[in-house]
Amino acid sequence: xxxxxxxxxxxxxxxxxxxxxxxxxxxxxxxxxxxxxxxxxxxxxxxxxxxxxxxxxxxxxxxxxxxxxxxxxxxxxxxxxxxxxxxxxxxxxxxxxxxxxxxxxxxxxxxxxxxxxxxxxxxxxxxxxxxxxxxxxxxxxxxxxxxxxxxxxxxxxxxxxxxxxxxxxxxxxxxxxxxxxxxxxx
Numbered sequence: 001x002x003x004x005x006x007x008x009x010x011x012x013x014x015x016x017x018x019x020x021x022x023x024x025x026x027x028x029x030x031x032x033x034x035x036x037x038x039x040x041x042x043x044x045x046x047x048x049x050x051x052x053x054x055x056x057x058x059x060x061x062x063x064x065x066x067x068x069x070x071x072x073x074x075x076x077x078x079x080x081x082x083x084x085x086x087x088x089x090x091x092x093x094x095x096x097x098x099x100x101x102x103x104x105x106x107x108x109x110x111x112x113x114x115x116x117x118x119x120x121x122x123x124x125x126x127x128x129x130x131x132x133x134x135x136x137x138x139x140x141x142x143x144x145x146x147x148x149x150x151x152x153x154x155x156x157x158x159x160x161x162x163x164x165x166x167x168x169x170x171x172x173x174x175x176x177x178x179x180x181x182x183x184x185x186x
Contacts, residue, residue, distance in 0.1 A: 004095075006088050011095035014076055015103060023072055028100050030073035035093045037064065048087040057081045105137040112144045112154040112165075125155070134158070 018027040038044050046052060046060060061077050069077075080086045101108060109129060111117065122141060130139055134157075146154075151166035 003088055003091055006085060007091035007095040008099075010080070010085060010088070010092045011099050014092075014096055015099050017076075018072065019103070021072060023070060024100070024103075026070045027073055028096070030069040031093045031096045031100075033069055034065070034073070034077075035090065035097075038090045038093070044090065047089055054081050054084075054086075057086060106140055107134075107138065107157055108140045108142060109155060109157040110142045110144055112146045112149060112156070114145070114147050114149040114151050114165075116145060117143060117153065125153075129155075129157075134160075 014027065015024070018024040038047065043064070046057065058078055058081050061081065062074070065077065066074060077086075077089075080089060080092070085092075100106075107129075109125075111122065111125060122143070126139055126141055149165040149167050150170070152164045152168070154165050154168075155162040
């Protein structure tokens with residue numbers, strides 16, 4: 001079974017269980033804590049290791065997360081380890097975030113710009129996106145500063161990309177000039 005399919009199934013089951021138990025917000029926060037912790041190389045390698053026994057992994061997970069995450073999330077981590085799915089924990093946590101946003105009807109838009117954008121420009125972008133039919137009910141904007149863009153901005157959401165950056169325009173010009181349309185052949 002593919003990693004994406006495993007992540008989707010396990011994230012969906014956790015989402016359904018959290019909704020059923022009324023602890024969706026707690027589990028969502030727990031998944032953010034788990035994702036941040038799994039960025040540490042040692043923990044990620046331990047979770048992926050086929051050599052470390054599941055009992056040892058459970059003891060390590062308990063030592064790290066007990067008291068920091070909800071009982072439901074702890075039970076879920078134990079289930080993942082007992083089923084041998086703990087190597088996919090980062091992907092499951094990421095997919096849980098995607099499914100949480102879908103459930104809550106949240107569209108996350110990433111705005112990349114060369115410098116920090118003024119709030120009135122961000123508000124304008126937000127209102128244009130909301131007025132179109134591309135966004136869901138709730139809109140969440142995340143800003144990322146990328147000096148390589150030189151100017152303008154790039155929007156990313158729902159696996160789509162709108163590039164209005166100076167870098168993109170320069171690349172287009174470079175491409176046009178490389179075609180050499182103005183050389184007359186005799």
